[in-house]
Amino acid sequence: MTSQNDGNTVFLTEQEVERIQITVKDKLKKCSELRGHARERRDAKTAISQATAASLMADMAGTSDPNIAQTKGRGGTLPVLVVGQPYPPCVVSLQDLEPMKLADLLMDTHHRGRQLTVKRASPVVTLAARSWTMVQDKVGEEIERLEVCLHTSRQGEDVLQSASVFVIKEPYFTLTDQGEATLRIDHPSDLIACWNEIANSGEVAAEKVARSFKVDGDTLLKQNDLPIAHAKYTESLKAARQEIVSNANPDLARDISRSRTHVNFLLDQVDEAKADAEASLTSRQDQRSKELDSKAYFSAGCAAYKLGEYQDAKDSFEKQLKLVPGDKDANTKLRKIEMRLREQEIGTYDVTKIRAGLSRARPRVDAASFIKMTKLGDSPGRGRGLFAMHNVSPRDIIMCEKAFCVVWGHEREAWTAMTYDVRDDRIRVSPVGLSKSIVHKLLNNPSQLRKVIDLYGDYQGDGESVFMTEEGPVVDTFRIHDIMSRNAFDAGKQYEEEGSSNASTGLWVWTSYINHSCIPNAKREYIGDLMLLRATRPILAGEEVFITYDESSDYDARKTALMNTWGFECNCALCTAERSDDPAARKKRQELATDADAFLEREHWANAKRLTIVRAQRLAQAIDDTYDEERYKGLPRVATQRIKDWLAKASPRR
Structure with missing residues (x-):
């Protein structure tokens, strides 16, 4: 993380x-x-x-x-x-x-x-x-x-x-x-x-059992007791799908599937909502059947949209329009889908509109991921990494990714704990609320499991690839915790101040494949839970994309963070140079960097006075003087970056 x-x-x-x-x-x-x-x-x-x-x-x-x-x-x-x-x-x-x-x-x-x-x-x-x-x-x-x-x-x-x-x-x-x-x-x-204990009623009574449990489910749905209503509908479907009932009354199972579709949406069990909607289709041509199928296609399309399966969603809404030409809701959904498909294909986003629609109450973006300019490949000494498929100029967008799961600091799911890992005897700060949310989402939508499980984590499980049993989805919570620990990102203080107990964190699956460098060629930006990755220098086709996992200008702090959180020691050119520094010079540099941070907190660059700018220039020069000119030739001087950015934007009052 x-x-x-x-x-x-x-x-x-x-x-x-x-x-x-x-x-x-x-x-x-x-x-x-x-x-x-x-x-x-x-x-x-x-x-x-x-x-x-x-x-x-x-x-x-x-x-x-x-x-x-x-x-x-x-x-x-x-x-x-x-x-x-x-x-x-x-x-x-x-x-x-x-x-x-x-x-x-x-x-x-x-x-x-x-x-x-x-x-x-x-x-x-x-x-x-x-x-x-x-x-x-x-x-x-x-x-x-x-x-x-x-x-x-x-x-x-x-x-x-x-x-x-x-x-x-x-x-x-x-x-x-x-x-x-x-x-x-x-x-x-x-x-x-165990909500239901059903005796073996026999084939003759199967339809009666199915209808009885459906009535129970309908009652519980009205009472908003959703989990038990879902359990009742599930047992009802089991009885209704027995062969004798399917032959005698095939519409019973479809009717129950329609009811369970609604409950599944309310429970955010989108995988099953989509399957139930499709199972409820009659494919008959009478008017009543067309109306029912129109609603089923609409539900299937909404489910596919929530899963990010935009082409499937488009197909469902188009089938709905064939049954009910001119349906306003279907046409509205299709217009949104066309926007999502454009975002996927060419990375075109209406950033101004997206930002305007975000708030503390609505912190998540309705957008698709644009990742087709990068590909997954082998990174020598690092496992896997992402590589540019085309030349990229500085400030150009390399990719945009919608988060798989984000927990914002102001939400009740945000929860941080200290974890003591007996494997390496280390204590870490861990966003366990994010881990819980990822597990919950995967239990609700097991179709998403494989892409998350593919990410790197220290614990690889027992090698079994079983994600489903008769009782439902199977999620290895230990494996998810380790994946989250190695791959989650700090989502930034976009909506309010946060503390140690409620940091905003998220998992971006594709971005998780990007490896670290203290001299990165890309930088992350956030718009809600949409992550934009921009090039910081020219990147050639086939070149690996790197970001920095820890932006600290303090070598010792950065080294500790990389080892504690990600389990490796960085040996890039910058770390090699900093490792060779005299400890006294490194200490002085960090003290000056702290002074620079305090200066930046006090002074805004807009219309800064000339005397203020001079103080900033002197502070930047003092930090620069702690770097050995020969050893740092061609390398970034991280401790001066923030104050030099301030100086680049500052202008004296007139």
Whole structure:
């Protein structure tokens, strides 16, 4: 992830770091010692009483978690989360998993090939980074703790509060950081909420079952209980699509698909909305069928548009117009699609109009990505990179990309934590709110999974390419976290001030392939969540495109950031020169650069007085004097860049 600015800096004392490290390592040691041991039985009355008390305390204290380490930054208190212990999600359907009981659980064990059905037995304790409750098995003989980590909500509702019965796929039984035994859920797809328990009704009753569940879905939709309404429609479709019903009443499944299309749009499950809209088509020529199909094509087109599939969207709206010529909404959509297709093909954007339409309430751009002037290729020593397909002049646009996912600082999803990674023993500031949002979007729209999973991350998963089971999409949250950590960008303070706890961050998939250089040939600009990449010098066809991941003029700070965040040491010509500097010269340069930053905060370049300009010139010269002329020949002098930009724009009052 690109580095945050100084306003988002979080400082940890050596004592705080040591305390976090000792706590985590002690827990890992205890887990190792207990691995494979039989679970200790809990007293149900005591367990429920403790969970009830903890729930009341959480309600009074908000979402802060007294059992998670906290540290303070300039913007507030941040929790410290442990990462770096990845394991893959279950990629097997429930029907292929063998049932087990709570009594069968073994400590610190992933029970592969098994499934566990439990029912909630206590209130849910809802905290910032996790939710937990007590659960019992089917017969109520055993009770245990169930914890969902980080990805605690679906469709705005805490997942543990959304149902009373759950099936856990391949249960992971381990210890919390405080040493308490728990069933732990890290992958949302490993926990199945059971809203419906349908008996095998037989073929004769299938249509009756389908209609009954559709009525339930309609009622829940009116009550705006969307997740359960979706579950009812889904079960209704399963019954309606049985062969006997399909032969007898093919319109029933289409009718249910229309209802579920609407719910899917409200839940932002665009993939399924598109599929349902297409499944509801009758292809008949009577007037009523044409009206229904017109609405289906409109829904399919809207879904394709939201997914960025503009040609598919165009085809759907054109088919709608064949059924209902002159439809105003379809024509309006087609005009917007033509704009998106032009943006994709030639990179033509109405920047003034786009900027005028942005606000804190509407921070995202309705635009397509223009990436066809670049291609993905092998970058020696760096893995993959992006290369220019044509010659590019300075200030020309190389590419424009709409973000896959952005979390703005003023949105409730914006949440930053300190993460302690046990793999390299490092503590980092991490925008975990962005990670949660990416996972949520991928669960809702699994067609987008492959392009995100293709990005680089330290954890590569188990090599399985299973993104879907009978129960729905499968997302490896550990893999997404690592991809986000290596590829996310600071989206800038475009809408309000931010602190350490709520930085604006986003993931731009294509831009993520661009490699770093301290002497870049391109620079990023932002218009909302649209990233523009401009050339800073001439770029020849076939030349690799570089940006700088960290713009600090302080060599030591930049070196630390590149290693901590991206895991490499830069050996470009600029870093080589700065590495050879006398430490005293580097220190003086940084002190002068700090003075220059303070000057720029005080003085605006517009109509600056001559005396002010002279002071800026002297300050720029003083910084320049810290550079060795021979060693820095032909290299940028990063510490002077901002004040020289100011001088280039400044003019004395007349």
